[in-house]
Amino acid sequence: MVAIAITGEPGVGKTTLLLKLVEYLRSMNVTVYGFYCPEVREGGKRIGFRIVDIAKNNQGWLALIPEKAIEMGYDIAFLKRIGRYVLINYEAEKVGREALKMQCKNCVLAIDEIGPMELSIEGLRREIIQAIKNCDHLLITLHRNMRDRDILKLLQSKNTEIITLTKFNRDKMFNEMVNKLKNEFFKSIDR
Numbered sequence: 001m002v003a004i005a006i007t008g009e010p011g012v013g014k015t016t017l018l019l020k021l022v023e024y025l026r027s028m029n030v031t032v033y034g035f036y037c038p039e040v041r042e043g044g045k046r047i048g049f050r051i052v053d054i055a056k057n058n059q060g061w062l063a064l065i066p067e068k069a070i071e072m073g074y075d076i077a078f079l080k081r082i083g084r085y086v087l088i089n090y091e092a093e094k095v096g097r098e099a100l101k102m103q104c105k106n107c108v109l110a111i112d113e114i115g116p117m118e119l120s121i122e123g124l125r126r127e128i129i130q131a132i133k134n135c136d137h138l139l140i141t142l143h144r145n146m147r148d149r150d151i152l153k154l155l156q157s158k159n160t161e162i163i164t165l166t167k168f169n170r171d172k173m174f175n176e177m178v179n180k181l182k183n184e185f186f187k188s189i190d191r
C-alpha cells in the first residue's frame, strides 16, 4: 500500500501538490475518491471554505465567516465557531460522508485537509477515521498542528510517510512523488 501525508506551513503549496497528484493518478486511470477544502475569497477577503467531493464534484460549505453565513440564511446561533469561522456542520458532513464512502480495490483515498475544522465536526471525523481504516491507498494533507491521537496512530499503523513541504523542496516534490508512485504504487497493483 502507498500511504503519504503532506504537511507544512500554511500557504506552502500542500493543496496544489495534492491536486496535481490527483490529476496525475486520474490520467493513469486510477480512481481517486475523497474531498478537498478550497478557500473562497470575495473582493480579496477570505469568506470561508468549501468542501468538494473529488470523484463526483458534489460540494457544500465547510465554514463561513459569520456575516456571510447570516447573509446566506444560516442561523448562526446553532453553529459551532472555530477561529474566525462558523462551521456548516450539516453540509460538510453530508458532502464528506458521500465522498468518503466510495471505497474500491486499488483506489486512492485523497483528503485535503485533515485539520481542526474537519475534525471539529464529529460526524465528519468519524467518517475520516473509518475511511482511513478501510482504504487501500492514501494521499492526504495534514494541518501542521494536527494532534488527533486516534488519527496519528492510525496513520502510523498504515506506515504513512509524512512529507514536510517547504518553499525550498516544493518545486521538485511533484516529480519525486510521481517517481514514488511509479515505484511503489503502480508496481504493486494489478492492472
Ligand SMILES: Nc1ncnc2c1ncn2[C@@H]1O[C@H](COP(=O)(O)OP(=O)(O)OP(=O)(O)O)[C@@H](O)[C@H]1O
Pocket (backbone or CB within 6 Å): 008, 009, 010, 011, 012, 013, 014, 015, 016, 017, 170, 171
Ligand atoms: N510550487 C509552487 N510555486 C509557487 N507557488 C506555489 C507553489 N505551490 C503553490 N503555490 C501557490 O501558493 C499559494 C498557496 O498554495 P496552496 O493553497 O496549495 O497552499 P496550502 O499549503 O495548501 O495552503 P493552506 O495551508 O492555506 O491550505 C497558491 O496561490 C498557489 O498557487
